[in-house]
Amino acid sequence: MSAMRFTSRRTVLRGMMGGTAVTVGLPLLDCFLNANGNALASGKPLPAVFGTWFGGLGFSQGFWEPKTTGANYTMAQQLVPLEPFRKKINVFSGLKLYSDGKPIQPHATGPAVCYTGDVESAPHLASLDSLIADAVGQDTRFRSLEVACHGAPDSFSRRSATVRNPAEPSPIAFYARVFGADFADPNAADFKPSPQIMLRKSVLSSVAEQRQRFMQDVGVADKARLDEYFTSLRELENQLQLQMQKPAPLEACSVPNKNEKEAPLGSVVDDAMENHRLFAALLAHTVACGQTRVFNLMLSSAQSNFRETGSADTFHVVTHEEGTDAVLGYQPKTYWFQQQTVEALRVFLMAFDGIKEGPGTLLDRCLIFNSTDTGYAKLHAIDNIPLMTFGSAAGRLKTGYHIAATGDSVTRVGLTCQQAMGMQVGRWGSGGNQTNKPFSELLV
Amino acid sequence: MRHFRNLLVSSVCLALGSLAPAVAAPEPPTTGGDVVIRRLTPDQYQRIVRDVFGPTIKVNGRFEPEPRVNGLLALGAGKVSVSGAGLAGYEAMARDIADQVVSPANRETLLPCTPKEARAADDACARQVLGAVANLIYRRTVSEGELDGLVRNAGAAAGELKDFHAGLSLSLAGLLVSPEFIFRKEVPAGSGDRIDAFSKASRLSFFLWDTGPDSELLRAAAAGELDDQKGLARQVDRMLASPRLEDGVRAYFTDMLGFDAFHTLTKDAVLHPKFYADVPKDAAEQTMRTIVDHLLVRRGDYRDLFTTRNTFLTPVLGAVYRVPVAETGANTEPSSWVAHEYPEGDPHVGLLTHASFVALHSHPGRTSPTIRGKALREVFLCQKVPDPPGNVDFTVVQDTGNAIHRTARERLKAHATEAMCTGCHKITDPMGLALENFDASGGFRRDENGVAIDTSGELDGVKFTNVAGLSKVIHDHPALTSCLVKRVYAYAAGHQPGVGEDAFVKYLTTGFSEDRYQLPALLRRIATSDAFYRIAKQETAK
Numbered sequence: 001m002s003a004m005r006f007t008s009r010r011t012v013l014r015g016m017m018g019g020t021a022v023t024v025g026l027p028l029l030d031c032f033l034n035a036n037g038n039a040l041a042s043g044k045p046l047p048a049v050f051g052t053w054f055g056g057l058g059f060s061q062g063f064w065e066p067k068t069t070g071a072n073y074t075m076a077q078q079l080v081p082l083e084p085f086r087k088k089i090n091v092f093s094g095l096k097l098y099s100d101g102k103p104i105q106p107h108a109t110g111p112a113v114c115y116t117g118d119v120e121s122a123p124h125l126a127s128l129d130s131l132i133a134d135a136v137g138q139d140t141r142f143r144s145l146e147v148a149c150h151g152a153p154d155s156f157s158r159r160s161a162t163v164r165n166p167a168e169p170s171p172i173a174f175y176a177r178v179f180g181a182d183f184a185d186p187n188a189a190d191f192k193p194s195p196q197i198m199l200r201k202s203v204l205s206s207v208a209e210q211r212q213r214f215m216q217d218v219g220v221a222d223k224a225r226l227d228e229y230f231t232s233l234r235e236l237e238n239q240l241q242l243q244m245q246k247p248a249p250l251e252a253c254s255v256p257n258k259n260e261k262e263a264p265l266g267s268v269v270d271d272a273m274e275n276h277r278l279f280a281a282l283l284a285h286t287v288a289c290g291q292t293r294v295f296n297l298m299l300s301s302a303q304s305n306f307r308e309t310g311s312a313d314t315f316h317v318v319t320h321e322e323g324t325d326a327v328l329g330y331q332p333k334t335y336w337f338q339q340q341t342v343e344a345l346r347v348f349l350m351a352f353d354g355i356k357e358g359p360g361t362l363l364d365r366c367l368i369f370n371s372t373d374t375g376y377a378k379l380h381a382i383d384n385i386p387l388m389t390f391g392s393a394a395g396r397l398k399t400g401y402h403i404a405a406t407g408d409s410v411t412r413v414g415l416t417c418q419q420a421m422g423m424q425v426g427r428w429g430s431g432g433n434q435t436n437k438p439f440s441e442l443l444v
Numbered sequence: 445m446r447h448f449r450n451l452l453v454s455s456v457c458l459a460l461g462s463l464a465p466a467v468a469a470p471e472p473p474t475t476g477g478d479v480v481i482r483r484l485t486p487d488q489y490q491r492i493v494r495d496v497f498g499p500t501i502k503v504n505g506r507f508e509p510e511p512r513v514n515g516l517l518a519l520g521a522g523k524v525s526v527s528g529a530g531l532a533g534y535e536a537m538a539r540d541i542a543d544q545v546v547s548p549a550n551r552e553t554l555l556p557c558t559p560k561e562a563r564a565a566d567d568a569c570a571r572q573v574l575g576a577v578a579n580l581i582y583r584r585t586v587s588e589g590e591l592d593g594l595v596r597n598a599g600a601a602a603g604e605l606k607d608f609h610a611g612l613s614l615s616l617a618g619l620l621v622s623p624e625f626i627f628r629k630e631v632p633a634g635s636g637d638r639i640d641a642f643s644k645a646s647r648l649s650f651f652l653w654d655t656g657p658d659s660e661l662l663r664a665a666a667a668g669e670l671d672d673q674k675g676l677a678r679q680v681d682r683m684l685a686s687p688r689l690e691d692g693v694r695a696y697f698t699d700m701l702g703f704d705a706f707h708t709l710t711k712d713a714v715l716h717p718k719f720y721a722d723v724p725k726d727a728a729e730q731t732m733r734t735i736v737d738h739l740l741v742r743r744g745d746y747r748d749l750f751t752t753r754n755t756f757l758t759p760v761l762g763a764v765y766r767v768p769v770a771e772t773g774a775n776t777e778p779s780s781w782v783a784h785e786y787p788e789g790d791p792h793v794g795l796l797t798h799a800s801f802v803a804l805h806s807h808p809g810r811t812s813p814t815i816r817g818k819a820l821r822e823v824f825l826c827q828k829v830p831d832p833p834g835n836v837d838f839t840v841v842q843d844t845g846n847a848i849h850r851t852a853r854e855r856l857k858a859h860a861t862e863a864m865c866t867g868c869h870k871i872t873d874p875m876g877l878a879l880e881n882f883d884a885s886g887g888f889r890r891d892e893n894g895v896a897i898d899t900s901g902e903l904d905g906v907k908f909t910n911v912a913g914l915s916k917v918i919h920d921h922p923a924l925t926s927c928l929v930k931r932v933y934a935y936a937a938g939h940q941p942g943v944g945e946d947a948f949v950k951y952l953t954t955g956f957s958e959d960r961y962q963l964p965a966l967l968r969r970i971a972t973s974d975a976f977y978r979i980a981k982q983e984t985a986k
Contacts, residue, residue, distance in 0.1 A: 105831055143528050153509055162525040166508045173506070177532075199601045203618040204535070206597055214623050217631050222481045228525035229623050235528040236535060307809075317807060 046250075046357060048394040049287050050132045050421050051295045051368040053348065054111065054156065055341035056304030057319055058372040059386050060330040065093040066402040073402035078335070081342050085349045085390070087400040088363055090442065092387040092413055094406030096375070098432030099382065106380040107303035110373035114387070115156040117411045117429030124161040125430075128369070128414045132421050133294040141239050144294035145286065147174055149276040149344075150301055151265035157296045162225045163232075167298060171262045171278035178286050179255055186247040186290060193244040201240040208233055252357045253289035256282060267314070269306040269340055272299065276344045280351040288355050288362050299344050302373035306337060319377035331378065345370070349390060367393035369417050371410070387413050393420040398442045409433040419443055469958075472951050475944025476637065476978030482521040482628045482938055485510065487695060491655040493541055493620075496580045497554060501544045505537035515822060517699050518935045526626065538620035545616060546609040559608040565599035566608055573612060574598065574619070582624040583656045584642040585666050594619065630979075633671075638977045641665040648680065648971055651936040653688040654695035673972070680971040684964055690736055693963070696935055697735050701823060703728045705804055722760045727799035727886065730756055733781060734795070739963040746928060746961040747919045750794035751912075753786040764799055764886050765792065791881055791888060794915045796820070799886025806884035813852050813876030820875050824918065826927035830868055850893035853877050874901035878914040925961060929953045936970055948975045 059078050066073035073091065075083045082089060097113040102120070105112075113119055115127040126134075129144060137143040146155045148167035155167040168174045184191065211230055218226060259278055263271035276299055283295055300306050306315040313321070315337040322331040355362035368390040375384040387410060392399050397420040405412060411429035416438040418425050427436040484492070486507040493503050508530040510520035526534065545554055555573055559566035574594045578586040594615050602611025619625060628650065630643040639647065645657040645665040657665070661679060669675030683689065698704070706724045733756040738744040744752075758781055762769030769782050786792045795801060805819040806812055821827040849855040856873050878901045883889050891897055899910045906917045918924060929952045934940050941949050952969060959965035970976050 103831075146529065153506070159527060160525075162523060163527045163530075164508070164524075165527045165529055166506075168506075168529075195604055199604060199614055200535070200539070200617075202600070203597055203614050204621070206593060207618055207622050210622060210624065214629070218481070218629070219479055221478070225523075225525045226481065226623065226627070228527075229531070229627070232526050232528045232531035236531050239532070311809065313809065314807065 045394055046365055047136065047293060048396060048421055049293050049295075049366045050129060050136070050393070050417065051283075051287075051297065051366055052115070052129050052156070053297050053299070053345070053368055053370045053390075054302075054372065055299040055344065055370075056107070056302045056306075056373055057300075057315055057334075057338070057377040058374050059338050059341075060335050061376050061384065063330055063335070064091075064386055065384075065404075066091055069402050069404045071401055073400075078338065079342060081339075081346045082349065085346075085353060085363075088349075088353070088391055090389045090397075090399055091402045092389075092405065092439075093384060093402070094404050095385055095387060095408055095410045095412065096383040097385065097410055100431040100433075104380065104382060107373045110382060110385060111156045111302050111371065113429070113433050114371040114385070114410050114414065116158075117414060117433055119431060119433060125158075126160055127156055127158050128417065129157050129294050129296055130159045130165070131425075132418060132423065135423050136421060137292065137294045138238070139242070140290060140292050141242055142178075142292040143235055144296065145174075145178070145283070145292045146296045146298075147171075147279045147283065148298040148301075149272045149279060150267055150298065150304075150306070151272070152301065154298055154301050155296055156298070159231075160224070160228055163228045165296070167296070169265050169275075171259055171275055171282060174279065174282055175256070175259055178282070178291055179258070182243060183255070183291075184243060184247055185255060186250045186253050191246040197240050197243050201237055201244075204233060204237050204240070208237070247290060250288065250290050252355050252362060254285065255289070256285045267300075267305045267307055268309050269315075269337070270309070272306060273340060273344060277347050280344075280348040284351040284355055284362060287352075287366070288357070297348070299341060304337070306340070316377075322378075334377065352391070363391045365394045366391035367397060367417055367420055369413065385410055389413065389417065393417075396420045396422070396444050398444060401442060403439055403442070405439075408437075409435055411435045412437055412439060416442060469951065469955065471973055471975060472947035474948040474975040474978055475942065476975070476980045477937055477939040477942060477945065479630045479632060479639065479643075479979050480522045480628075480938035481630065482518075483510070483524050483526070484626055484628065485517065485521055485695075487698075488650065488654055488656075489626075491691065492581070492625075495655055495658070496577050497541070497545050500550060500553075501541055503537060504540055505533055507533070512702075514934065514940050515700070515826065515931060516935055517704065518938065519940065522938050531621075534626060535617070535621050538617040539613070541620060542613040542616035546613045551609065562608050563606045564608060565602040565611060567595050567599055569608070570598040570602075570612055570615070571595045574615060577616070578619060579662055580656060580659070581619045582622070583628075583646050583662070585662070632979060636981050637979060639979055641668060641670050644670045644676075644977050647936065647938075647976065648683065652680075652683045652692045652967060652971065653686070654692045655688070677972050680968060683971075684968060689964075689967075690740060692967075693736060693740060694732050696932065697732065698728075699935065700931060701731065701800065702804070702819075703731075703800070706800075722758075723764060723799065723885070724803075726758050726760050727764075727803060729781075730758075730761055731795060731798050731800040734798070737783075743962050743964070746956075746963055747924060750796060750915045750919045750924075752794055753788070753790065753792070755784055755786070755792075755798070756781045757784045758782070761799070766888065791911050793912050794919075796879065796915055796918070797882060797911060802879055802882040803884060803886040809884060811852060811880060811882070811884050813856060813880060814869060814872045815876070816879050817872030817874070817876030820918070821871065824927060825921060825923040826930060827871075827923065829872055850895045851897060852880055852892065853898055875903050875914055877901050878908065878911050881911060925956055926953045929956050929966065932966060933970060937976060944980070945975065948973070 064076050064078040066076050068074060075086055097110060097119065099109065100119055109119060116125040118125050133144045144157065144165060146157050146165050146167040148154050148169050151169050153166040153169055155165055157165040159165065168177065208230065215223065215226060262278060263274035265275070279297060283297065286292060287295070300315070304315040307313060318333045318337065319331065322333050324330060325332050349363060352363040352366060353361045357365060370388040370390065372386060375381040375386070389397065409429065409432065411433045412435050415425070415428040415435055418428065419438050420443060427434060429435055489507070490503045493501055508524070508527060510517045510524055513519035513523060544550060556576060557569040557572045559569045571591065575591055578591060578594065597618055598611045598615035600611070601614040602608045605611060628646055630647070631640045632638070633640040642662070642665050645661045649655060649657040649661055664670055664675060664679050670679065706728050734752070734754070735749065737756070738749055738752060738754070739746065757765065757767060757769045759769045767784065769784070791797065802816065805816045818829040821829055849858050856869060878899045880892070880897045881888055881890065881899055889897070901908060901914065903914065903917045904921065908914050908917055930941060930949055933949060933952060952966065955969050956966050
């Protein structure tokens with residue numbers, strides 16, 4: 001933390017302690033939108049938002065890949081429910097991951113490479129979303145937000161080897177975290193910084209001052225780990241600092257109704273679908289209200305344990321046990337579970353595309369990376385892993401394409417996402433999964 | 445402000461004289477392990493809050509999960525930090541706890557003073573409150589300078605908010621958000637080859653009680669008594685004689701047995717109608733009661749946990765096991781626990797037949813001999829079973845409706861004809877199949893799909909015909925006790941013992957045998973050893 005920030009905080013605090021009315025000596029944000037509603041009055045466009053959306057156990061080989069490549073592809077059978085959004089979706093087929101001779105951990109290696117570019121299933125690198133949050137997530141109330149719909153706090157988002165960003169499994173708790181007492185409506189007429197928030201920040205600052213003493217005698221290995229704690233502390237201070245400023249009005253922001261109900265948190269597929277629906281709506285409002293620029297959503301874990309009430313069979317078990325129907329050409333029950341994933345995607349896209357921002361929608365401003373753990377779950381296959389992106393990152397990514405890149409690493413999509421989000425990065429991933437080839441034909 | 449679970453506690457108090465090691469073999473030299481910095485587990489956090497502020501204060505919030513490392517969450521706690529969301533969670537929890545402490549409902553009983561003026565700062569009263577709790581929260585003597593800072597925080601906020609209690613609350617919350625509280629940081633002593641006295645106090649306390657040191661232990665640490673063998677033994681014996689030892693033993697076995705998985709365990713309600721909401725809770729508690737009764741109350745041989753016919757049941761569990769359980773407990777108890785002894789010859793023998801084992805290591809609607817066999821090897825024998833490979837077809841194993849392969853044994857046999865599968869299934873299935881009499885919810889069955897279940901098998905060359913035979917083989921397996929010793933030591937010290945500690949672990953294993961496999965003697969041997977506090981010299985980051 002720079003001396004500047006300490007000075008500034010103390011000055012602010014003294015001002016607060018000494019007087020009644022508070023004039024916060026902090027930079028003003030761009031306060032008004034332009035006439036079109038798609039940019040701030042200063043001319044800066046509304047910023048791009050990055051998200052990840054994960055659903056376990058993929059799709060059925062041969063039934064999700066579009067038959068033609070390039071623009072104006074035709075949706076394949078399994079993805080037909082997403083047809084209304086086709087022009088905002090890129091589909092990537094043929095991508096795989098390279099194990100570099102290391103043992104494959106079924107269901108863990110896929111997400112590891114998609115999220116970190118590295119084949120180690122015990123991740124020791126920051127995930128894609130976290131790299132992006134480092135670049136774009138500093139000026140929002142939350143650096144990133146993670147949710148999971150299957151009842152557990154699972155998340156593939158990690159800031160480092162020692163910090164995994166846990167997901168919130170309860171929509172009710174998520175609402176309270178984002179839209180609870182600490183939420184400042186950007187469109188509210190009046191704004192008065194709360195003295196409580198100022199004082200909470202002051203307490204955190206005094207905790208931050210313990211750093212030097214606490215880090216004495218700490219071994220090299222533990223230093224990085226404890227530094228992570230202090231990074232999180234600064235993040236929270238920063239969050240409180242932002243809450244003391246009047247937020248810029250955002251036309252598309254409306255505070256969602258408080259949800260009093262949620263489905264039981266667990267692996268019954270209907271419950272998870274209902275909680276996903278609640279999360280999709282809440283996340284869309286959260287993003288529209290400028291609370292974060294990065295989010296991660298998990299519909300199910302890798303090796304999904306979804307099941308129907310009254311059935312002993314989890315989705316994962318079904319993928320392994322079920323025979324392929326000779327007429328249909330796929331595993332029917334597996335296919336049914338996969339269609340739940342497609343339906344959830346449809347609901348999610350509706351929520352984001354349903355919020356208008358100027359001539360476009362919230363979805364257009366987003367770039368959402370959709371991945372899974374395996375190409376063909378029955379065999380724990382690591383070839384032809386289905387990946388998609390949704391939205392154009394505020395116009396920086398062309399959409400509506402099917403890209404067949406057979407034999408290339410999945411990391412090409414991750415690198416493309418980073419560049420579309422404006423990051424100066426030319427190379428991503430490690431070993432056989434390292435790439436310096438984004439899909440430049442999609443980058444604007 | 446102490447609160448005990450008070451289950452079996454009156455009988456847990458141990459006869460200390462008999463705890464001295466049976467044979468006074470000299471402790472071998474060790475290199476020591478690393479200094480460890482562990483994040484408090486959710487249970488430890490909650491227990492400390494209860495110890496410091498009393499049982500009326502509730503901890504509301506969600507904790508970040510730890511990874512399991514070498515079979516223990518306790519080792520994972522030494523690998524994690526705190527995420528941004530996690531710290532926001534800690535801060536919210538801290539404010540909530542502090543607000544409860546100073547609330548009008550609690551302040552009279554919990555705070556040792558009242559402010560002269562409720563709408564203003566009162567440094568003397570704030571100092572009294574913060575001084576009373578800061579040492580317990582930071583687990584060391586807090587300096588006057590540090591206390592001054594805490595009092596200043598309380599005073600400044602009280603002045604601003606014109607509310608003494610609101611100011612005090614903010615300062616208290618600061619204590620609970622501090623890394624000094626959230627992380628168990630160990631500090632090398634001046635010599636550099638051992639941890640310092642307060643670090644010793646914490647290692648001891650979290651090991652034996654799963655909570656922070658109490659005032660007496662902190663006093664002994666400050667007075668240098670833990671650096672002296674007699675003084676250390678005095679504290680260890682005091683702690684072993686305390687009813688709180690039950691908390692520590694429960695914490696260890698909850699971790700070792702993977703009972704955190706009960707939080708998310710579900711069974712299909714249609715297929716297993718008796719496995720409703722209370723069953724997982726009671727199943728875990730059945731095993732904990734059996735362990736505490738056998739190891740602490742009866743001072744039993746650890747190996748006998750696998751053959752004992754004694755356990756404790758509730759009416760809920762009685763329905764699962766098909767044993768009539770009369771509610772004979774006090775009427776006010778929410779669930780009545782009854783001691784139960786299965787008759788000679790009954791298949792319910794030992795921990796392996798508890799629902800906490802057979803139901804936890806099953807699919808939601810069907811058993812899995814493979815998962816059970818894997819758990820048995822990994823949890824009790826410290827053996828690692830490899831993960832399944834890629835590109836395998838599992839179809840035949842899972843199809844319980846298969847007309848040809850009607851039992852799990854037949855299905856697995858068909859599956860294991862694939863060469864790449866046989867290797868691992870050989871080391872998991874023969875034991876897992878012996879447990880097939882217990883369905884996925886823990887209920888007993890004799891047949892599957894109309895075919896009598898064959899429970900014969902073998903473990904590491906020893907054959908058996910049923911679960912009683914398997915339990916006896918586990919009981920006699922040499923890895924059973926050496927695994928416990930190694931794991932208890934790793935749990936206590938926070939690291940997997942290294943090569944330089946081999947001789948010490950062997951010494952503990954021999955000692956465990958000489959102590960007739962009594963757990964309290966093992967705990968004492970570790971807690972009073974020199975090796976437990978020894979550290980390899982480390983490079984510090986400046």
